[in-house]
Amino acid sequence: MLNQVRKSALLPEEKAGQWVKSGMTIAIGEPAPMGLLRWIIRNKITDLTVIGSGMALDYLIAGGCVRKVVTYYAGSPDTAVMPAFRSEAENGSLEVWECEEGILTSGLEAAGKGLPFMPWRGGVGTSLPDINADLKVIRDPIGGEVLIAVPAIDIDITLLHASISDSYGNVQHCRGTGWLDMFLYRAADRVIVQVEKIVSNEEIRSKPWETTISNADAIVLSPYGAHPFYSRGYYVQDQEYIQAYLEAIKAAYSKGSRDDKDDYFETHCNRFQSHAEYLDAIGMGHLISLSEY
């Protein structure tokens, strides 16, 4: 019999998290959906190929989940090179698919459009095609120019953080999406979006032009879910927490201490059974102090 009730996209974090299996290719949007990333680390998902950048990417590497990264930037204004990325790339245990912003967006665009590749000029003459054998230097069949063919970058699951959604997966970002979010969404088989707030379908319908993603596969309610990063219109980045992460992980890697690293993740991630428990530990007072104004 036909079920006449429209299906809800709302899922508890652990249900959506279980979609992510070891060995998959996942992508992390901006700001990073940290609630989901903490779930992935806590549940010991490994051997992931991760499209991401900065500290969120580093967090997953340090958490032991990553075999290969597709990244254009593993630094931040707070540190020249992210500590786990640097150490694991230098000792050869982390594979790096060397690219840059224009090349990455080209590969994602190819995937989203169902094309085998997309040509791009940025990177011509550089070492990028030498280091990354997937990037092919080609001659344009029309004008004869030398370009780089970037293969489609297909993603199993894209994980995003946004402001609001209704229960049907109609997502609206406050003040714009993260710069890669739409590329990552279009290149993925499935997208999970964690949001600050679930709103009514009527609220979405009152401003449909603000809908950024109209059919998310799963919506996870995750207030403060981007912590320690920002969420536009809600809270700013927690600089102290980020500095503490960088110092702890840098120290753990320079000592070569697995225990120190494990201690960090036990304290900040693994001991919590849920996102709510994590927020309890951070504390309401501290969270309120991060309010964006």
Next chain:
Amino acid sequence: MSSPATIKELMAVVLSRELEDGDHLQVGVALPVPEVAVRLAHIMHGPNMQLIFLGARMNVHHLESIPLPTFGWDSRSVRWAESYSDRGHRFDQVKAWHKRVFFVGGLQVDKFGNINLIGIGDDPKKLKFRGPASVGTPTLTTHVGRYYIVLNNHTSRVLVSECDYVSAVGWHEGGTDARKKLGIPGGGPKLCVTPLCVMDFTEIEKRMRLVSLHPGVTLDEVKANTGFELVIPDIVPTTLVPTEDELTILRSRVDLSGILRSR
């Protein structure tokens, strides 16, 4: 009188004088010297400049001060923007990038202004020093009208005879047609500004050439700290220090927290 300019303040002022009204100035993250330079130029002589930070475009000439954000990923830093290329369309108007000016640092830079942000070591799968990766610099340096190389350190480990890897092509193997031969259209690197000196590129060979020495820096010091043979003109002036006006505006209307004074 203000206390004398720090080296970083001097570098910012050198860059700000280079910028022309009407320029579209794009600054990436973790580059405080150009971040100050573009704001200073915008206040002092750039009512028609556009500042582009992380996809946000702004003209904030009317503001009394244009302070640096207190930290890099401050979501509030786009609040004075006129537009924000949020939908990933940041690279969709490459055609207009001849108006754009960009700034780039590097782990290594060679005498033709080629830059390495990838890393150092023979084996790219196991680098001795793993760099942060190329960000958007290959694409930006390919297309922008001109760009400036800004280095935090001037040593022979940074200014090298040959980069281990090239993430952004400057003048490749030299010559005015070097970029054209590769098929990359932009105007290439214009200056390289370091804590010791200002350098440009010779007209024909496009080799790096000394332009001026910062106050108190000797020619020998620059030579000893440069890993390739720099072109040295007959007359090497001292870099013009910031005027009282430039320094006052820099400190009171841009770098309010003193980032260029403390580092």
